[in-house]
Structure formats: C-alpha cells, structure tokens
Amino acid sequence: METNCYDGAYAHDNPQKKTDDLARNIIEQIADKWTILVIDALGTHGEMRFSRLREVVEGVSQKMLTKTLRQLERDGLVTRYVHPVIPPRVDYQLTPLGRSLLDKICGIWDWVEVHMSEMELARREFDHGEKRVDHLRPRDVPIA
Amino acid sequence: METNCYDGAYAHDNPQKKTDDLARNIIEQIADKWTILVIDALGTHGEMRFSRLREVVEGVSQKMLTKTLRQLERDGLVTRYVHPVIPPRVDYQLTPLGRSLLDKICGIWDWVEVHMSEMELARREFDHGEKRVDHLRPRDVPIA
DNA sequence: CGGTATCCGTGCGGATACTG
DNA sequence: CAGTATCCGCACGGATACCG
Numbered sequence: 107m108e109t110n111c112y113d114g115a116y117a118h119d120n121p122q123k124k125t126d127d128l129a130r131n132i133i134e135q136i137a138d139k140w141t142i143l144v145i146d147a148l149g150t151h152g153e154m155r156f157s158r159l160r161e162v163v164e165g166v167s168q169k170m171l172t173k174t175l176r177q178l179e180r181d182g183l184v185t186r187y188v189h190p191v192i193p194p195r196v197d198y199q200l201t202p203l204g205r206s207l208l209d210k211i212c213g214i215w216d217w218v219e220v221h222m223s224e225m226e227l228a229r230r231e232f233d234h235g236e237k238r239v240d241h242l243r244p245r246d247v248p249i250a
Numbered sequence: 251m252e253t254n255c256y257d258g259a260y261a262h263d264n265p266q267k268k269t270d271d272l273a274r275n276i277i278e279q280i281a282d283k284w285t286i287l288v289i290d291a292l293g294t295h296g297e298m299r300f301s302r303l304r305e306v307v308e309g310v311s312q313k314m315l316t317k318t319l320r321q322l323e324r325d326g327l328v329t330r331y332v333h334p335v336i337p338p339r340v341d342y343q344l345t346p347l348g349r350s351l352l353d354k355i356c357g358i359w360d361w362v363e364v365h366m367s368e369m370e371l372a373r374r375e376f377d378h379g380e381k382r383v384d385h386l387r388p389r390d391v392p393i394a
Numbered sequence: 395c396g397g398t399a400t401c402c403g404t405g406c407g408g409a410t411a412c413t414g
Numbered sequence: 415c416a417g418t419a420t421c422c423g424c425a426c427g428g429a430t431a432c433c434g
Contacts, residue, residue, distance in 0.1 A: 125366075130287075132369060137281045143274075162285050167408055172417065182372025193415040194414080203365060203372075203415055210357045217354045218276050221347060225276060228326025228347075262418080278424055300396055316397065337395040396432080406426085413418075 133182065140166055140174045142211060143202070148184065149208040153199035183207060279325065284318045285309055285353060289344070292328065293352040308335035327351060 134250065140163070147162045148154060154162065160171055175198060180182035183204035189195040200208060279285065279351060284307070290296060291306045298306070304315055322328035327348035333339040344352060 128366055128370060129359075129362050132366055133286065133358070134283050134311045136358065136362075137283055137286050139278050139281055142277065142281050168417075169409090170407065173407090180373055180376040181369050182376075183369075188416090192414085194417080196416060203368060206365070207361060209355075210361045213357050214280065215273075215276070217351060218273050218280075221350070222272055222276055224347060225325050225327075226272060229324055231325075232324040312397080313429090314427065317427090331395090336434085338397080340396060396434095398429080402426085404424105404426095406424095407418085408423090409421090410415105411418105411420080414416095 132181075136207070138174075140170050141178065144171070144174050144178065145183065145204060145208055145211060146215070148198060148200045149205065149212070153197050156196050156198070159198060178204070214219065276325075279321065280351070282318075284314050285322065286316050288315070288322065289327065289348060289352055289355060290359070291343045292342060293349065293356070297341050300340050300342070303342060322348070 143163045143166070144159070147159060153157075153161060156171070156175075159175075160168065162164060163171065166174075175184060175186070179186050183201055184198055185201055187197045187199075189197070269306045287310070288303065291303060295302075295306060300319075302316070303319075304310060304312065307315065310318075317326060319330070323330050327345055328342055329345055331341045331343075333341070
C-alpha cells in the first residue's frame with residue numbers, strides 16, 4: 107500500500123517542496139508525447155540527423171521536433187553535433203543519462219506490449235455498457 | 251544499439267500498423283501529466299474518494315480529474331465504486347492491471363529522484379552558455 | 395458530494411515563409 | 415538542410431453555474 111512513489115500532498119511551505127517541484131517538473135517534461143517518441147527513436151536507431159529523425163518520429167512537425175530536441179539537450183539527455191558543412195548536417199544522440207532513462211521508458215513500452223490487448227478489451231466493454239444511461243449507471247456498484 | 255522499444259517508422263500500409271497505432275495511442279494516454287499523478291496518488295494512498303483525490307493531486311481541476319478518472323476506468327486501470335448514499339460518495343482504486351503499471355511508473359519516479367540534480371545542473375549549464383549568440387553557437391562541435 | 399454542461403481564454407502546435 | 419519567425423486555428427483546460 108505504501109509504495110511511496112510521489113506524494114504531492116505536502117506542498118504547503120514544506121522544506122522539501124522545491125525538490126518535489128523539480129521532480130514533478132521533470133516528470134511533466136518526460137511525460138510528453140514527442141519527448142518519449144524521440145528518446146525511443148534515438149534509442150532504437152542510434153545517432154541520427156535531424157531530417158532522418160523527422161521521418162522516424164512519425165507525424166512530428168519541424169517545430170515540435172526542434173523544440174523537443176532543445177528541451178532534451180537542455181536536460182542533458184541528448185547531445186547535438188553540428189557539422190560545419192553546407193548544407194548543414196546536425197546529428198543527435200542520447201547521452202549516457204538519456205540512455206539510462208530510455209531503459210525505464212522501454213519498461214513502459216514492454217508493459218504496453220504485454221497488456222494492450224487486455225486494455226483494448228476493457229475499452230470495448232466500457233464503451234459497450236455505456237448506453238448513455240447517465241444517472242446511476244450500470245457500472246455503479248452498491249457497497250454498504 | 252537495437253533496443254527495439256518502439257519503431258514508428260513502418261506505418262505505411264504495414265500489416266502491423268494497427269497494433270502499433272494502438273500501442274502508440276495507449277502510450278500517449280499514459281504519457282499525460284494528470285494520468286501519471288493520479289495513478290501515483292492511488293498507488294501511494296490506496297483507495298480514495300473523489301474529493302480526497304482532488305486534494306492529493308495538487309492543482310488538478312474537477313473537470314480534468316473527472317476526465318482522467320474516466321479514461322483510466324475505461325482502460326481498466328481503475329475501478330469506480332458509487333456508494334448509494336446522500337451526499338454521494340465515490341471511491342476509486344487501482345485494478346491489478348493499474349498496479350502493475352504503477353510499478354513501471356515508479357521506475358520512472360525513482361530514476362528522476364536519482365538523476366534530478368544531474369539534470370538541474372545540465373539545465374543551468376545550458377542556460378548559462380546560452381547568451382543568445384545564435385548563428386554558430388558555442389555548443390556547436392565541429393567534427394569532420 | 396460528485397458530477398455534467400456551458401462559456402471562454404490561451405497556449406500548444408501546424409502551416410507557411412524566410413535565412414545561414 | 416536545419417533551423418527561426420510569424421501567423422493563426424482550435425482544442426485543452428480553467429471558471430462558473432447547475433443538477434441528482
């Protein structure tokens with residue numbers, strides 16, 4: 107019951123507040139669609155140049171990719187190498203820190219792989235029972 | 251190099267496309283600020299009623315909390331119990347599936363705990379070197 | 395209390411045009 | 415090619431009001 111992952115409950119003038127804010131801030135950075143996909147891409151394909159990255163991370167716009175990469179670079183998760191040639195060539199790769207994070211993210215992916223069918227089923231059931239009977243729905247379970 | 255977490259590159263008329271879309275969809279669900287914080291809260295505190303949850307998950311609005319909980323319920327990660335009393339009382343708790351996901355998320359939290367100071371330092375360095383010298387920045391590293 | 399419905403601002407993110 | 419700058423729509427999310 108007391109897994110003690112993160113408890114945002116004590117943020118009122120708590121000496122640990124700053125620390126917690128930072129942690130939460132970092133999590134909110136990481137918990138981002140493009141961030142995860144970019145880290146993943148760099149993990150599976152290794153060092154890549156900007157344009158390739160844009161292909162691999164399907165659907166990302168130039169703007170978002172740039173922004174995401176800057177963010178990652180700032181956080182020390184990714185390095186950026188600019189080759190002094192024209193036309194420009196910029197390579198990105200994960201830092202050791204980035205790779206260690208990738209491990210954790212892979213953990214999530216693996217979890218998804220294993221449980222996605224389970225979740226898909228749960229969704230179908232939920233959507234099916236949901237006949238828009240609003241007040242006191244079927245799924246309501248009386249207890250006491 | 252070939253960690254094989256997720257590769258979004260092959261989504262053009264690939265027979266596996268549907269599966270990958272589902273996986274990505276699920277990830278994008280999970281990779282959400284409030285989703286993570288709510289799962290975490292339910293993990294650390296166990297079963298909780300709506301109003302308590304709203305206190306614990308600091309800063310969440312009623313609307314977002316409701317939406318997030320519905321999402322989680324639909325995905326089979328959270329159960330919702332409505333006590334037939336007035337005023338209403340609704341308790342939420344993680345399902346076994348939800349708890350197994352929590353484990354993975356805790357992995358991320360632990361990682362953050364360990365590396366947050368490192369990242370904070372990286373940020374400061376990055377921000378410091380960034381004197382808005384735009385073309386050919388100091389951090390550009392010539393290679394060939 | 396635990397919602398849903400409605401209104402509404404703003405900021406995320408796409409599209410486009412331009413530069414070194 | 416790898417950006418930056420600008421414009422802009424729209425969806426996300428907060429605030430408010432109301433209901434069972």
